[in-house]
Amino acid sequence: MKTIFKKVISKFVEGLLMMSGTVTTLAVLFIVFYLFKESLGLFNMTPVEDSYSVLVNKNNPVKKLSAQQIKLVFDQEITNWKQLGGNDAEIELFRTEDISNYYSEDEIGKNFEHLAQRINEHIEKHRGIIAFVASEYEMKNAASVPLSVDKITLLELMKGKEWFPTAQPAAQFGVLPLLMGTLLVSLGAILLALPFGIAAAIYLAEIADTRFRNIAKPLIELLAGIPSVVFGFFGLVVIVPMVQQWFNLPVGETALAGSIVLGIMALPTIITVSEDALHNTPRSMKEASLALGANKWQTILRVVIPYSISGITTAVILGIGRAIGETMAVLMVTGNAAVIPHSILQPVRTIPATIAAELGEAPLEDYILKHCSF
């Protein structure tokens, strides 16, 4: 009886273990697929918001525009339909609120009941018009036809130089500035952290005496545990004003400040991992080198470092990984301007910071960023 009971229990526990393993795997798969599915949804969206449409006169030969063209038109950088492949005519801009310039309040109606009609009339009268109105004021079979806007494509996403996901009439999704910002900040962080990190690791592993090493190493490991938001706060109150003073800038919140903060954050990882790698060099190799007459410096440079280079590479990769994915610290110190940076003294915005900053406003768009984060 007892053995049967035991067997049942053990089968049950084994089943439980297997099940939790399966559940975790499924959960991981689910997360990945969910995010991909949502982000692929982006490519089926048009850049113009659902409840709005862009209307033109029905005699206008131009039936299709890209998001960027629409933006240029409404920014008045393209002023003639010829530039868009249409007739030679001026482009007239029209937004819903402009209607009061053309019609009196009585004509529109007290509760805007005639608004759709009036807009339709207005568009009929003006051949070169392009109107951005709410979809509810768009009339079927009327003189105005909605302009079809190109869907978002992957190429456009990667090439686009402007990031205005909430812009009207057409949102701009170009991740290039965000990508450049991320790369710039991470590169700066690695350039700052790498020399210091490896130097400190070599010092700790080879030169420092054991007592100092025993104190310093746990301290550095503790440094690795400090939350990123604290580093961000530190950057905000110490490094940002410092950068501003050094370079006489109007604002200190620049890519450089972000790089410094991220560099400090990546240091503990780089130091501990590469120190471990250096420390694992077999004693016999060092002794052989010393016995051949090499001095301590030559031994470190020619024997210890080549032997542990793979560990050091791992440290660098881990450091970069932490730097690229870091959100809060960067969000707090880089100034968050989504433009392609020309120097490290300009504000930039990184991909994770964009997700954090815009999640509330732009619901779907940001999913695409996850691809880049991978």
Place this chain on the structure above:
Amino acid sequence: MLKGIGVISWEFLTEMPKDGMTSGGIFPAIVGTLLLVLGSMLVAFPIGIMSGICMSEYVKDGFIKRFVTVMTNNLAGIPSIVFGLFGMEFFVNELKWGDSIIAGSFTLGLLAIPIVIRITEESLKSVSKTFREASMALGATKLQTTYKVVLPIAMPNIVTGLILSLSRVSGETAPILFTVAAYFLPKLPNSIFDQVMALPYHLYVISTSGTNIEASRHMAYGTALVLIIIVLMFNLLANWLRKYLSRKVKMN
């Protein structure tokens, strides 16, 4: 960070925030952080530890194990903000939990699961094979071997790892940004579907977008210090437990 010490007082730790966060204390934020840590613990530990045991003891080497390992490592490498994104879209919107402790706990738990699995797996792997064989030779079943021999030996490392994962969870800001954190909420939560304040988010808000940034600067220093102290306490506790438990195991 030394500037924070002057701010810390009994009132600072136990009072509600007042006057648009320029005075008063951070008690709700501390409670919120602890609640979130507790919640994510409940989510991540059972599943994480059991998966770890399953992966290292039961699943045979092969395609499945490699696949799962790659996936968990991948999950561990995803930036924490992406977890926040997923948490907001799935727990908050899809399951309609709203911004709540439970949504935040699940998000943070997901963040911790890969760490927990990896730690459990590594600690179990480091247990020498001879222990297992000796136990098997004495007639113990696989389950008995795992529970009575392998787990106790691996325990110190597992516990340390778990506490370190907690210290990481308690400092994360990005995942709770959209799943649980409240901007200014001077009361304690009543149920798991309430919003709470949390220390990291509190620090982020009062240092970047508070109503009066200069006046709340000292609050920010104080919050940063409290946060660091909590995280350091977790780390020290982990170190101490590792020493204590490993001594105990060796004596047995």
